[in-house]
Amino acid sequence: MTLSRETYRQLEDIVGAENVSDDPVVLDAYAFEVLADLVRPEQSHFMPRPVAVIMPRTTEEVQTIVRLCNRHRIKVKPLSTGWYHFAAPQSDAPTLQLDMRRMDRILEIDEKNLIAVIEPYVIAAQLQAETLKLGLNINITGAGASCSVLASSCAYAGQGPMAYWMGGNAENLLALEWVTPAGEIVRTGSLGSGDGWFCGEGPGPSVRGICRGTIGSRGGMGVYTKCAVKLTHWPGPTEWKVRGTVPAYRLPIHEHFRVYTLAVPSWDAWADLYYQIYDNELGYVFHRQFNLAGADLAPAFWLMYNDHTKTLNDVEWMAQEPGMRELTEEMRISFQFIMAGRSVRDIELQDRILDAILAEVGGWKVKRFAEEDMAEFTNMYLQRLGHKHINYVWAGGYIGSWMQVGTPDWVKGYIPIASAGLERDAASGLLVQCGGDAMMGSGSGFPGGGGTGLEQFVSYDPNDRESTKAAVRHMEDAVRDATSYGFPPGKEALYLELSKTDEQVWASLAAANQPAVFEFQRKIKEALDPNNIGDRLYSTLPADRTIPADKTPATDRR
Amino acid sequence: MALADYRADAMRCTRCSYCKWIPFDLVKSSRFAKGCPSVDHNNFHNYSGGGRLVTYLSLLDGRSEVTDRVVDIAFKCQLCGNCDVACKVCRYDMEVLAALREFRFWLAEQGRVPPRYQAVIEGFRRRGTMLGAPEADRGSWAQGAGVKDLSREKAELVFHPGCRHSLGGGLESVARTSLDILRKAGLDVGLLDNGQCCGGRVYHMGYREEFARTAARVLGAWEDAGVKTVVTPCADCYHTFKHLYAREGSRVETIHMVEFVDRLVREGRLEFTTPVPLKVTYHDPCHLGRQGEPFVPWEGAEKKIFGQAVVYDPPRPRYNGAQGVYEPPRDVLRAIPGIELVEMERIREAAWCCGAGGGVREAYPEFNAWTAAERVEEAKSTGADALVSACPWCEQNFSEALRDGRAPVRVFDVLELVRQAL
Ligand code: SF4
Ligand code: SF4
Numbered sequence: 001m002t003l004s005r006e007t008y009r010q011l012e013d014i015v016g017a018e019n020v021s022d023d024p025v026v027l028d029a030y031a032f033e034v035l036a037d038l039v040r041p042e043q044s045h046f047m048p049r050p051v052a053v054i055m056p057r058t059t060e061e062v063q064t065i066v067r068l069c070n071r072h073r074i075k076v077k078p079l080s081t082g083w084y085h086f087a088a089p090q091s092d093a094p095t096l097q098l099d100m101r102r103m104d105r106i107l108e109i110d111e112k113n114l115i116a117v118i119e120p121y122v123i124a125a126q127l128q129a130e131t132l133k134l135g136l137n138i139n140i141t142g143a144g145a146s147c148s149v150l151a152s153s154c155a156y157a158g159q160g161p162m163a164y165w166m167g168g169n170a171e172n173l174l175a176l177e178w179v180t181p182a183g184e185i186v187r188t189g190s191l192g193s194g195d196g197w198f199c200g201e202g203p204g205p206s207v208r209g210i211c212r213g214t215i216g217s218r219g220g221m222g223v224y225t226k227c228a229v230k231l232t233h234w235p236g237p238t239e240w241k242v243r244g245t246v247p248a249y250r251l252p253i254h255e256h257f258r259v260y261t262l263a264v265p266s267w268d269a270w271a272d273l274y275y276q277i278y279d280n281e282l283g284y285v286f287h288r289q290f291n292l293a294g295a296d297l298a299p300a301f302w303l304m305y306n307d308h309t310k311t312l313n314d315v316e317w318m319a320q321e322p323g324m325r326e327l328t329e330e331m332r333i334s335f336q337f338i339m340a341g342r343s344v345r346d347i348e349l350q351d352r353i354l355d356a357i358l359a360e361v362g363g364w365k366v367k368r369f370a371e372e373d374m375a376e377f378t379n380m381y382l383q384r385l386g387h388k389h390i391n392y393v394w395a396g397g398y399i400g401s402w403m404q405v406g407t408p409d410w411v412k413g414y415i416p417i418a419s420a421g422l423e424r425d426a427a428s429g430l431l432v433q434c435g436g437d438a439m440m441g442s443g444s445g446f447p448g449g450g451g452t453g454l455e456q457f458v459s460y461d462p463n464d465r466e467s468t469k470a471a472v473r474h475m476e477d478a479v480r481d482a483t484s485y486g487f488p489p490g491k492e493a494l495y496l497e498l499s500k501t502d503e504q505v506w507a508s509l510a511a512a513n514q515p516a517v518f519e520f521q522r523k524i525k526e527a528l529d530p531n532n533i534g535d536r537l538y539s540t541l542p543a544d545r546t547i548p549a550d551k552t553p554a555t556d557r558r
Numbered sequence: 559m560a561l562a563d564y565r566a567d568a569m570r571c572t573r574c575s576y577c578k579w580i581p582f583d584l585v586k587s588s589r590f591a592k593g594c595p596s597v598d599h600n601n602f603h604n605y606s607g608g609g610r611l612v613t614y615l616s617l618l619d620g621r622s623e624v625t626d627r628v629v630d631i632a633f634k635c636q637l638c639g640n641c642d643v644a645c646k647v648c649r650y651d652m653e654v655l656a657a658l659r660e661f662r663f664w665l666a667e668q669g670r671v672p673p674r675y676q677a678v679i680e681g682f683r684r685r686g687t688m689l690g691a692p693e694a695d696r697g698s699w700a701q702g703a704g705v706k707d708l709s710r711e712k713a714e715l716v717f718h719p720g721c722r723h724s725l726g727g728g729l730e731s732v733a734r735t736s737l738d739i740l741r742k743a744g745l746d747v748g749l750l751d752n753g754q755c756c757g758g759r760v761y762h763m764g765y766r767e768e769f770a771r772t773a774a775r776v777l778g779a780w781e782d783a784g785v786k787t788v789v790t791p792c793a794d795c796y797h798t799f800k801h802l803y804a805r806e807g808s809r810v811e812t813i814h815m816v817e818f819v820d821r822l823v824r825e826g827r828l829e830f831t832t833p834v835p836l837k838v839t840y841h842d843p844c845h846l847g848r849q850g851e852p853f854v855p856w857e858g859a860e861k862k863i864f865g866q867a868v869v870y871d872p873p874r875p876r877y878n879g880a881q882g883v884y885e886p887p888r889d890v891l892r893a894i895p896g897i898e899l900v901e902m903e904r905i906r907e908a909a910w911c912c913g914a915g916g917g918v919r920e921a922y923p924e925f926n927a928w929t930a931a932e933r934v935e936e937a938k939s940t941g942a943d944a945l946v947s948a949c950p951w952c953e954q955n956f957s958e959a960l961r962d963g964r965a966p967v968r969v970f971d972v973l974e975l976v977r978q979a980l
Contacts, residue, residue, distance in 0.1 A: 023627045028616035029603040034572040055601055081575055101601060106588055126588035145582040146575055242583055245880050246907050247647040249583035308880040312650045313873040316863050386582025389574045389648035394867040396570025396651055429865040461866045463569040
């Protein structure tokens with residue numbers, strides 16, 4: 001499908017000829033996406049091609065583009081930084097890709113009221129660098145510093161290692177400017193009543209949940225053009241004196257901070273420790289991070305990474321060294337934990353409390369990772385989250401399976417199943433074998449604790465078809481494993497959804513725990529997207545689908 | 559290598575876009591966070607490191623064809639290497655910069671290069687230089703220096719000023735200062751092919767054959783003259799000798815003039831006596847900084863460990879900017895009395911390119927000037943009086959960006975300040 005010359009000229013008129021292209025090679029750069037190989041025929045790395053790519057500069061341009069697309073029944077797919085197959089066109093229906101990179105301004109940082117107003121292409125590293133200067137910080141989503149703060153706030157849940165202290169970005173979203181699929185500009189919350197950016201709900205229209213949808217609209221429900229996010233106090237230095245050698249940069253540890261890798265002897269102790277941490281209100285960044293390299297290999301991997309003269313080859317022998325084997329056992333069940341205090345006395349007290357609860361649950365601070373080099377590296381890694389692409393380090397491909405969020409006691413229930421599943425599926429040698437437990441995740445996705453989740457890191461080689469097929473089989477296995485043990489499907493089901501037909505998607509939505517949500521979202525979509533220019537990532541259930549009686553909302557049943 | 563050998567790099571690209579930024583840990587402000595001039599100027603994803611990998615993947619897979627747009631994508635890039643450094647913050651199986659070069663060779667072999675290259679390559683073939691200077695001007699800077707001519711005599715050390723330093727443009731004083739210092743240090747130094755190009759720039763423009771012929775000729779001449787060491791004040795030539803010639807079999811030690819001066823200062827053999835009261839900021843040239851790492855010969859193949867983890871047998875050398883030449887020029891500046899060195903935000907392996915590299919100066923003057931102006935803005939933000947570099951291409955680009963004289967910033971080569979301080 002190509003655009004008519006007339007329509008193309010109209011697009012050029014909106015943004016200027018240099019900001020629109022329908023050259024096949026340009027379009028392919030947008031069709032190419034990570035994870036496409038897991039859902040596309042023949043393991044192709046390309047999602048469907050858009051009919052053109054356009055780069056607007058203003059909200060008014062976005063609105064004009066969206067209205068034009070409504071007239072021509074062309075789907076609209078915006079992306080900000082564009083990582084993952086969700087960012088590309090989702091079907092062969094003609095789709096215009098909006099690359100939002102020219103809307104890249106931090107419009108305002110209101111230091112007094114703890115608000116930053118941003119455009120879509122402001123990434124977390126940029127915003128954090130600016131807020132730190134003012135003694136403020138932002139929540140950086142689990143996907144890291146490279147990601148758009150606006151996208152994580154408006155189109156996803158925006159949780160991650162810092163959400164425990166600062167809240168997920170879905171919560172941190174204040175007022176929002178949104179071009180709906182029909183081309184209306186909606187200014188939400190306080191902005192809608194001319195009162196500025198401070199509130200996402202009233203006194204203007206309160207539509208945060210509506211435009212984001214259940215798990216994030218992911219580019220399927222119009223275009224978010226500006227938003228305000230909540231900032232939090234930063235108790236550290238306003239200027240970071242980063243040191244160390246690429247790639248293992250180090251952030252010196254301020255006297256108000258402590259940086260640890262904490263370990264426990266069992267998953268029961270792990271859950272106990274999480275509860276103790278919540279109850280005692282400890283922690284600033286709380287994340288099981290380094291285990292992404294796999295429990296058998298993680299210590300060797302990270303010590304290799306911290307020596308710039310070494311490469312992945314070295315992990316093989318390093319992991320076999322007696323000292324490393326001991327360290328591997330010492331930190332088999334471990335996580336990273338950064339505490340922040342308001343004063344030296346405050347952090348000393350927190351440290352004593354931590355020691356006391358570690359003693360109670362039988363846990364310990366991993367000594368090697370508390371030494372200056374590794375502690376500073378941990379500090380850098382988790383305060384900036386600038387190494388998240390390391391998720392792909394083993395072979396260039398990774399999928400996250402599991403990651404169902406719940407209480408620590410509930411989450412520990414699926415750990416053995418997820419571990420056994422990876423060990424079973426990696427036995428073929430078609431997936432990376434790094435120990436059955438390659439699980440990582442936030443200490444809590446909610447501020448103050450309460451809900452955690454662990455994502456199983458499954459690494460495969462996207463340059464190897466058999467390995468890619470094994471990754472797909474693993475995802476299907478993980479769904480089966482989860483459901484057979486009474487857990488809902490995890491993250492892999494979200495990824496896999498892109499390979500399913502509409503009928504298959506609707507069947508799984510109907511079988512979900514609260515299918516009425518998707519019925520409600522259909523009504524929203526009918527109202528806001530009458531020409532269906534969004535895609536199915538804003539999940540809806542057609543009117544003719546019956547929802548099982550036991551899954552209708554409680555009020556209906558009454 | 560052939561372009562198909564870099565297919566795996568494209569297949570393993572995750573489109574994470576790290577290559578568009580400096581390494582995130584080093585981001586100090588929103589304004590100076592971006593690392594890739596090409597995508598920052600041209601915007602479409604194709605113009606980033608990862609975008610170029612996808613572009614050739616699309617071509618190799620027959621999904622699209624070579625068009626003028628493809629040529630534009632491949633060549634409107636300084637080959638500055640920021641993408642390579644940023645990608646390798648997290649990866650051991652990607653060679654983005656090498657792939658970008660290979661993409662150009664592939665196109666150049668099909669005769670698909672930017673139209674403006676034509677005159678440049680013809681000049682190079684005829685005169686052995688990138689620059690259009692008259693034959694007679696070549697080497698005039700060295701007249702009366704009484705230095706050995708290595709086409710007839712022998713010496714262990716050859717001084718190579720580089721075409722940019724020896725063919726006019728007001729940059730000859732760097733060559734003269736360098737030669738003075740070398741001779742005062744009592745070294746047996748000679749000149750060869752004075753004013754000839756090392757061939758590095760034609761290599762980056764995609765003309766692999768021309769480069770190979772130049773390298774073979776120069777290496778043969780060095781061998782005949784008994785050369786063991788080459789010293790150059792040009793970062794481009796430095797990289798060419800240290801990496802590209804080494805790949806062609808050279809065993810000649812390569813030293814940049816600032817490294818040499820640094821060594822003399824450390825050994826107490828050179829002392830700066832005249833204060834130079836100046837607040838300066840130092841620009842790391844790509845070819846001396848992140849691309850100035852030692853060359854390690856390697857021939858090997860991919861293999862898998864732990865089932866699917868990708869490694870190389872034997873282990874592949876890792877060029878990620880960790881071992882670039884960063885401190886010697888800074889140490890020289892710090893040793894000059896009166897100089898205050900202040901840093902820009904994007905430095906060392908994260909330096910923003912001056913704009914001139916990768917044939918951009920030759921083919922895309924507007925993009926070249928924009929890139930230089932961006933760096934000048936960063937220099938101005940430090941409050942420095944002067945922007946100092948160790949490469950004539952950077953110096954010339956910055957001088958041109960400041961030509962309107964409105965900014966109170968001057969441009970120097972480190973060696974120009976060294977001369978003032980002696
Ligand atoms: S080249 Fe590297 S940094 Fe760039 S998008 Fe690809 S994987 Fe990411
Ligand atoms: S070499 Fe430099 S200009 Fe070219 S893609 Fe990489 S970062 Fe961009």
